[in-house]
Amino acid sequence: MSRSNPSQPTKASAGGAPQPFAQMGFQPRQGPHHGEAPKVRSKDTAGTLRRIWGFLKLQRRALWIVISSTVLTTALTLLAPYLIGVIIDDYVLPRQADGLVRMGLLLLAVYGLGAAFTWLQQYTAASLSQHTVRDMRQALFEHYQRLPVSFFDQRTHGELMSRTTNDISNVSNTLNQTVVQLISSVLILVGSVAMMLSLSGWMTLVTLLTVPVAAFLAKKIASYTRQYFSQQQKHLGEVNGFVQENISGLKVVKVFGRESANTGQFREMNERLRAVGVKAQSFSGSMGPIMNAMRNLSFVVIAVFGAIFAYQDMITVGIIASFLQYSNQFSQPINQLANQYNLFQSAVAGAERVFEVLDQKPEISEEEDGRMIDRPIAGDVVFERVIFGYKPEAPVLRELSLHASPGQMIALVGPTGAGKTTIINLLTRFYDIQSGSIRIDGQDIRELSKPYLRQQIGLVLQDAHVFSGTIRENIRYGRLNADDREVEEAAKLANAHGFIQKLPQGYDTPVSAEGGSLSQGQRQLLTIARAVLANPSILILDEATSSVDTRTELHIQEAMKLLMKGRTSFVIAHRLSTIKEADNILVIRDGRIAEQGTHEELLESGRFYAGLYRYQFAQGDAS
């Protein structure tokens, strides 16, 4: 199989260059489902890659299969052009038929094996990336469950959702395509240059002539494309936000007759998105034709210089054929690298955002876990000179003290922003106080285990949250081991049984997270049933009767009265009618207790509460 110079060089062309096995041709850059190519702080990239590696390592076997099949595919890709050259030089030109079939079969086997390894590589890479992102998603969700309320208060839910979906899908796409392509691009580049050098130094130089131009163009196009894709993502975000706002605020839009103004506004946004979309797509689409043109230019240069060198017996015709193919293989990784770099960057940024969440300190670490009270809780709650601010320098509660004896109903009233909800946030230890103490049955709650503490407290919030599932499952959320009879008993006590029975599937009616077919009041009755089932010693009712009609309100009030019996209850209410029977009404103003006493006592004192009550009475709201 000598590739020495032939005695009589012939002008022959290599015909159509075979495609390499791996799909290494140019693929127009996919619009980043992925969001704009976010900037990656380079100092973090290595660390982030190490952490992705930490997840990848869990799939050790798949990883090895991907790496070895990539190396094998590349080696076979590089071997084929060499064999074609040999066939031309040793069999075609000398008209040597002996062994030609064997060589043909060998070439076929090389292509066949190449295809098989490529398939194996793609299949395993897909499996590897899906396993890895499954593990990341799991880790993220588990971490969300353990993070403190303050973490969620500081971020929008949309942003956190996007970390679990968009960012992780970025990582998955990159693991799936980019990493494999980056490895094989580099191997092909290095390998084809080495193969070319082993055949002819001069021809290698000629082949590489067009490379700097191609690389320059590829880089320029990729940079414009990225810029336009990033703008496209921004405009897309605007359009999505506008649509979402208008759908969720549909009633307001209709009531204020804003339909046509909104349509006009949307038309403008939509037009901006179209304009930048055209630019993004046309720039990314121009990469293919331009790179093809560069490759064809390279073919011409190789053919002309190859012929000249061959006339001078410097190389064989087979070598020209090999070079034509190596130049083909060589140009593709350059496009690949230019294309994949951006995707790779945006995936690293996505992974960084995921790891940022994973790095947040969870709420309950094992060593911090506190103790339990070894007797049933009576529900004696004391706040003593409590100072607290969400930011320590801006206190919301200033030396607040209160006492609730077991079974008492304590009402919290006061202007908006006074700190009523904050008191609840502290009792449940969603936040911890800065000074003073909060005690339940004499025990400082900071020493109690948080899960234990929260088990003792039932929460019925204004924004009654219903999870996707059946009505029964939603009530059972209060106590997972409750049987069907207990669930129904709780519903009866909560005045919810009546409406549930009227639903088409009764307790098995599915409801969705948004509440769907349930009214606000019905959802509230469900959450009361949930609290009944949980049977806590301390109860918190946060403005639970606002925004429902009077009949439902009566239902809810009745249910609440039953629920509060024998439990220490804190009721936050704007409508004073709901708290007239409270044992103690605390008027909170500026983080302090401004007044306290029973309804009658406070009316008599004639201060803030009395004024508010008279005002509401005049409005017909506090009857």
Ligand SMILES: Nc1ncnc2c1ncn2[C@@H]1O[C@H](COP(=O)(O)OP(=O)(O)OP(=O)(O)O)[C@@H](O)[C@H]1O
């Ligand atoms: N998560 C938070 N981070 C920072 N500041 C907060 C947070 N929650 C509440 N605040 C601030 O703390 C103060 C007290 O708020 P809080 O929710 O306790 O008032 P409230 O009396 O319950 O009001 P409303 O009757 O309107 O519900 C307000 O100034 C509010 O802006």
